Amino acid sequence: MTSQYAGELCTLLVEDNFGELFARIFSTLVHYDRLSFSRLKFYSRLSNSQLRHGLAAMVQQHLIYHYTSYDDGITYYEPNMQSAYYLVRSGKILEFIEHRLGKYAATVMSTIMFLGHAQVGYLETLPALKPANSDMNGASEDSGEKQIAEEYQGEEAHQETEDQPNGLNGNHAPSVYPTLLHPTLKALAGHGYILRVRDAQFQSYTDNALDAERSIKLRPDIKALKGKKLEDAVMEGTLELLKERLDGDLTRGLMFNGVPRGAKRRHATGAADAPSKKAQVDYAAVDEDEDGEDENEWSDDEFGEDTIPMETGITIRINYEKLDVALRNRRFLELAERDSSPETAEVYDCLLRRIEYQTGKCRDTTQIPREGEEGEQYSVPISLRAVVEDVDLLLDLAGSVGPMEIFQPVHRHGKRPLEESVNGIGHDGPNGVQSDGNRTYEVDQHLCLLAQPPYNLTSKRMVSGLITWTVEFRHLARKLRHLELERIIEARYGDVALRVVRVLHDKGKLDEKRLQEISLLPFKDLRQVLATMQTGGFVDLQEVPRDAQRQPSRTIFLWFYDPDRVCNSVLEDAYKAMSRCLQRLLFERNRLKEFLEKTERSDVKGNEERYLSEAELTLLEQWRAKEALLLGEVARLDEMVAVMRDY
């Protein structure tokens, strides 16, 4: 992601989050790439101490890589664009964590984000995360739970406090959550959302690779090899060593049957935010107590009773790769929600969650492969049973799928009562005997529905006689990409253009006549739309001369649509649009500078009603709305960038 606009955007983000010093250093590094300290000092025109402090803090924030060469002993600095870019995604991540694991987890997450990386022991000492009444262990648990539930209902507009551990969230934490830190950290680690910091993570991937290669080559057994064999062995060894050095996986020992410990527990709490579902949670809890044999082993290791704390010596950071997986799954879910019933989407959610626990990152290659050169890559297969276990018992599965036949009413009458009874038992309460076979069949039905075209959101696999379900991620990621492009095309050039592009994408290169036959459009419209799209860079023309003279009359003209090319240019546009939004925000902020400074005065802040006039209050409100809108737009653009670059 090294391009003019990406660089511009990252610099803006750094400036927005960390101020001018960081921005100065970062932009210098973006411009000149790898620099030694002296060169960096020369280009950035900063004083020695400024630069040293800045660099140290930026290393802590993972904003730059540093590498000390063995040859000359000079340390080089390099910008870490990826992690600078992730600053923009922090809000989305925190929202996601809050939804998945609760408010406190989001607070912990935002603290870690704010610090870049942090030692567990240090987190313990932070007042924002510190439990105030830590002596009330088991007893306070119930009330704590209740309060959690209340809070969920009470909070309407949760505000994103980006990188602010002391923001809104922090205020509640000490009083409500007793000794939550360790179990929460464990949950985060179990889900893979955080990872251990390793030394190698401070160097760029290339440096690490070269380093690893060097040390592999020094090994005596490798030295003995020659030619092709040597190359292969070095390659293999390098990859292995890299993996070992970069690996910060914390999930080991925290997973149980492919599910992070405590995930289910929190899943139930998470469901409580919708009041209508509240009653169901109780049933589920009772159910668990009664028939969950495997659940018993850990269903009671709740927040307060988890006795083994996280090692205090471990340094942790955010695992963005894993979070990308989770966010990508959310996109797939949205895709499913658009075309399927809520019940089907819910089943899909369960499947995706199971898969997420076992998927480390979105793809193996660093670059998105070219269209058509990408192999199929299935996720881990999840057995149907596991999905059935996760699906809410009260979900009306049968009622949202139609019958196989509708033309024979007799048959339907025969079938209906059967479904009824399934529903009936399901609704009778926790004591009803769930007819497992039917339930399994219904879940399978829903998953089959998802496997249908056009999206093929799932695919069925038989693994040693058991039905399992997987998701073909690469295919779906591609689908998402195409969908984004199609949206842009439709918005800019209309639905006629969309049809043309889809035809071209499906059939490859076509001449005008054939294109007309397939798209059934009048020549005039077709030409117009093709011409405007060509100016916009979405389609292009290839000339195939029939003889050496290349006369236009003897030349075949073929239209084509290359999604890769379009994707790249749209990605650049997205970076640019994001930085424009941020720049505009800065500009707007400057317009209201004096007023905003007043609102941020320590005596005014928090007491706005008392110190500000009526007009000023509306102005403040407007400003906040404006800021939210612009930042929201940036986040929306980021979603697009994620689809085109990360998924």
Add this chain to the structure above:
Amino acid sequence: MTSAGSSGASVTELASKLYEQCLNNYPPDQLFYQHDLLGLGIVPKSDLALLLQCTQSLVDQKLFRLLQGKNDRLAWKIISREDAEKLKNLSPDESLVYNVIHSTGRSGIWVRAIGTRTGLHKSILDRCLKSLEGKNYIKSVHNVKFPSRKMYMLAGLAPSEDVTGGAWFTDGVLDENFINTVAGYIEYTVSRKSWFEAPSVDVHRSKRMKTNDGSASVKQETSQKTYIPFPAGYRGYPTVSMLTNAVNESGITPVRLGEQSITQLLDMLCYDNKLVALSNGEMYKSVKNPEAVKQSQARKPAGEDKGIDDRLVTNGMTEAPCGSCPVFKLCAPGGAVSPESCEYFDPWLEKALGF
């Protein structure tokens, strides 16, 4: 002398016999080679010279058409008596032109191509064509592929699909209204068959009451019809032939549409994201349920303001002012077009926030 006279008479006699035989025993576009004609056993002793005389006389009477068969062998085709009557009245030039046009059949021929093949001067050619057209022997046709070319074909023939462009063209122009009507009809028909209409509440309720407290029917109590998808592997989705029949019986089309034309239209609908082809185009399923289809179709003729929900959901790029900015490429901080001086942001903010 008698021999000459008798031979002259016998040639015409033999020739007409030959013609009758060919007409009765073979289909009208049979290609006759020399040995075919000899095989009929009419020409005595397989006399080649005599056969040649016979065929020549038939060709002169326009009852036979001389053709060049495989390997440059001579071959003939019979012409019906009525056509021969027509041809007899033509001047040599006209018949030359007629033959050329005849040879191209249903695909028609370009005027310039007639010229090169007959070698006639343009003015003569024009006269011939005019007189042939006047006699209603040929007609001018409009070719979709070459709209500017003047083309002719025999009056009695219907132009082929290549020439007309298929059922979707009227007079060589794509008939958009017609396409839209049929497409809308098909979409609705498919949609009706690809969603299961959940049974209405009151019928259902009485049954439900027996088994449970009715909490499950909360969703269905909405007055609107609820549509739910069929399970995977459902075989009741409409097929091409079903749809073709439905369209032809509906009376919205003046001409009978073939399955091929309907398939073409179905493909188009798939590219429009309205239908989904299942199992390799064997069956079709609609994306939207009948209610939604009705709504979106009702909206279209109403005016320009197409609803947002008819489109794909928007994304960041299409919402941001930058996404539709005409000078986005020139935009740079501090430049002539810059985020600070941008005139699109303010209206955009106002529109979004409403103040």
